[in-house]
Structures are given as structure tokens and as C-alpha cells.
Amino acid sequence: MAERQLHLKLDTAALDAARKHLSEGAVTPAYGPWRDDIVQLLNDALATELVCTLRYRRHHFMADGLESPRIAEEFLVHANAELAHADRLAQRIVQLGGDPDFNPASLQDRSHADYDEVTDLKAMIKANLVAERVAVESYRQMIALIGDKDSTTRRLLEDILADEEEHADELSDWMERA
Known part of the structure; x- marks a missing residue:
């Protein structure tokens, strides 16, 4: 029985489509119907990161x-x-042809994490740990949703996820000491 050889070939129709609509930069038609959804996910993640920045600074x-x-x-x-x-995240939103949403009026509503005004040190550590764990879960879900639809965004989210996991581990250690 002869063994069948598989050949990897590029989609020439997609390459031809990439030659058009040059004003869209790196965003080719292959991004398809997912681009708007990905931009929305990234804008929600942007809101989360901004709320977390404000909470940590406070x-x-x-x-x-x-x-x-x-x-x-x-x-x-x-x-x-x-x-x-x-x-x-904002830079990637722009690369995808979207508008990063920095509107302070809607940040908390779009954020996955909460802002709080606790004053107790242990409560601060706990609030930040909870927020990091929420971030870890939301990034894991976004990565799974995006899958192979946008490998550049997926890699960005994976990189941020690694940071969030490290933050959660550090805060968990602080919780044990506090």
C-alpha cells in the first residue's frame, strides 16, 4: 500500500485578498468576522487593567x-x-482597526475586576488577590475563545496571563504573612 504524502500549501485566494485594502495595515480578510468581537474582548480587558491600576495605586x-x-x-x-x-492592549486594539475605550464613565461597568476603598492592609491584599484571580480566569477564557482566530492577540494575552499569575502568587504569599 502506497503511503500518501500530504503537502502544506498556502491559500492563494487569501494571499490575493491580502493585496487589497492596504489602508487596513496588518489586518487582512482572514481576520474575518471575529475582529469586532476580539476588539470588544480587548476593550473589556483594557478596562480591567485600568481599574486594577487605579486600585493598586490607591x-x-x-x-x-x-x-x-x-x-x-x-x-x-x-x-x-x-x-x-x-x-x-490599547496598542493591539488600534492594530486591529478598533478604538481603545478609555472612557472613565464606563470603566467600572466594563471591568472584570472591582475597585474598592478598603483601608485595612490585609483587606487590600485580599482585594488585589481576588482581582488577580479574576484576571487570570478572564484571560484564560479569552485565550480559549480566540484560539487560532488571531494568533498575535492570543500570544499577547498569554504573555499578560503569565504576569497576572505571578502577581496572584506574590499576593498569596503576602496573605500568608499578613
């Missing part, structure tokens, strides 16, 4: 207690990381 300035200088510094490090995530 906690940075409000932290008080025996371990507060070290924890406050950690809150600031996390705030800066969340802001960097927001910037990367």
Missing part, C-alpha cells in the same frame, strides 16, 4: 501597618505592570 498610598512599606512598594510595582498591560 492601595500603594493607603497602605499602613508593620509590613506596609514593603507591601506598598509591591502595590506600586503591580500598578505599573497593570498600566503596561493596558498600553499593550
Whole structure:
């Protein structure tokens, strides 16, 4: 019995389509019907990162207690990381031809995580840990939803997910010490 050889071939029709609509930059027709949904997911993630940035910054300035200088510094490090995530998400939204939504009036409604005004140090750590765990879950779900529909966005989300998992681990360690 002869063994059948498989050949990998590019879709020439898709290559021809990529030669058109040059004003769309890197977004080719292969992004298909998913582009708007992906932009919406990214805008919700952007809102989450911005709310987390604000919460961490507030906690940075409000932290008080025996371990507060070290924890406050950690809150600031996390705030800066969340802001960097927001910037990367906004950049990807623009690359996809969308508009990043920085509207402060709707941030909390679109965010997966909560903003809080707790003043107790342990409650701050807990609130941030909860938010990181929510972020981990939301990024996992977004990655699964996007799958192979947009590999660039998927890789971006996987990279951010790794940071969020690290943040959650650090906060979990702080919870045990607080």
C-alpha cells in the first residue's frame, strides 16, 4: 500500500485578498468576522487593567501597618505592570482597526475586576488577590475563545496571563504573612 504524502500549501485566494485594502495595515480578510468581537474582548480587558491600576495605586498610598512599606512598594510595582498591560492592549486594539475605550464613565461597568476603598492592609491584599484571580480566569477564557482566530492577540494575552499569575502568587504569599 502506497503511503500518501500530504503537502502544506498556502491559500492563494487569501494571499490575493491580502493585496487589497492596504489602508487596513496588518489586518487582512482572514481576520474575518471575529475582529469586532476580539476588539470588544480587548476593550473589556483594557478596562480591567485600568481599574486594577487605579486600585493598586490607591492601595500603594493607603497602605499602613508593620509590613506596609514593603507591601506598598509591591502595590506600586503591580500598578505599573497593570498600566503596561493596558498600553499593550490599547496598542493591539488600534492594530486591529478598533478604538481603545478609555472612557472613565464606563470603566467600572466594563471591568472584570472591582475597585474598592478598603483601608485595612490585609483587606487590600485580599482585594488585589481576588482581582488577580479574576484576571487570570478572564484571560484564560479569552485565550480559549480566540484560539487560532488571531494568533498575535492570543500570544499577547498569554504573555499578560503569565504576569497576572505571578502577581496572584506574590499576593498569596503576602496573605500568608499578613
